Amino acid sequence: MKTNATHPAIQWQHDATQPQEIPHNKLRLAAMAGHMRLDKIAARRAALIDLLADGRPHTREEIWEMIGARLGENCWGKLPRERLARDLSALRRGGLRIAYSRRPGIQGYYLQYPGLKRPFPKPYEAVNWDLIESLRQLSVPEKNQRAFAAADFALRQKKLILAEEHPDWSAAKVETAARRLVYGVTQQEQT
Numbered sequence: 001m002k003t004n005a006t007h008p009a010i011q012w013q014h015d016a017t018q019p020q021e022i023p024h025n026k027l028r029l030a031a032m033a034g035h036m037r038l039d040k041i042a043a044r045r046a047a048l049i050d051l052l053a054d055g056r057p058h059t060r061e062e063i064w065e066m067i068g069a070r071l072g073e074n075c076w077g078k079l080p081r082e083r084l085a086r087d088l089s090a091l092r093r094g095g096l097r098i099a100y101s102r103r104p105g106i107q108g109y110y111l112q113y114p115g116l117k118r119p120f121p122k123p124y125e126a127v128n129w130d131l132i133e134s135l136r137q138l139s140v141p142e143k144n145q146r147a148f149a150a151a152d153f154a155l156r157q158k159k160l161i162l163a164e165e166h167p168d169w170s171a172a173k174v175e176t177a178a179r180r181l182v183y184g185v186t187q188q189e190q191t
Contacts, residue, residue, distance in 0.1 A: 044075050044083075045090065047071060048063065049091065051067060057100075059109075060108075062108065064080050097112035151182065151183070155178055155179065158178040162181075
């Protein structure tokens with residue numbers, strides 16, 4: 001369907017990108033709500049937008065179940081897979097960026113904006129507030145001493161790993177490669 005510049009969809013889309021409050025938005029939303037009461041496809045697509053807007057991925061089955069609970073079990077009809085595919089296609093053509101994640105633990109459809117969120121934080125992503133508070137209590141020289149000790153530890157570990165992976169390398173080559181990986185390009189290499 002080709003739309004000309006006077007089509008309401010063009011104006012509404014333009015208004016949606018404006019930072020200021022548009023006085024007609026409440027009226028427009030009321031009109032769309034009335035339309036959704038009569039058109040089950042529009043209602044299903046609006047519910048799909050609401051569901052995907054939480055930033056988490058949702059599998060097909062989860063989408064069918066959650067939207068079915070809101071609109072009634074019969075909202076997907078006899079061919080739910082085809083209806084979902086058509087709804088996603090229509091929303092994408094309308095400008096929504098809907099993607100599918102195949103990453104383990106976070107599979108499903110999601111809006112590319114807002115960003116994809118992990119359902120459960122990984123143990124290494126947890127913030128150790130006790131450690132942060134103890135580091136804040138340290139003086140500047142103590143903080144520097146800890147930072148240099150951590151860098152030295154990282155360099156020693158990287159040298160051990162490289163020496164194991166490349167037994168044919170000389171000690172000087174292992175040292176240079178480890179320093180490059182841990183500290184970046186050295187000043188000697190820049191000149």
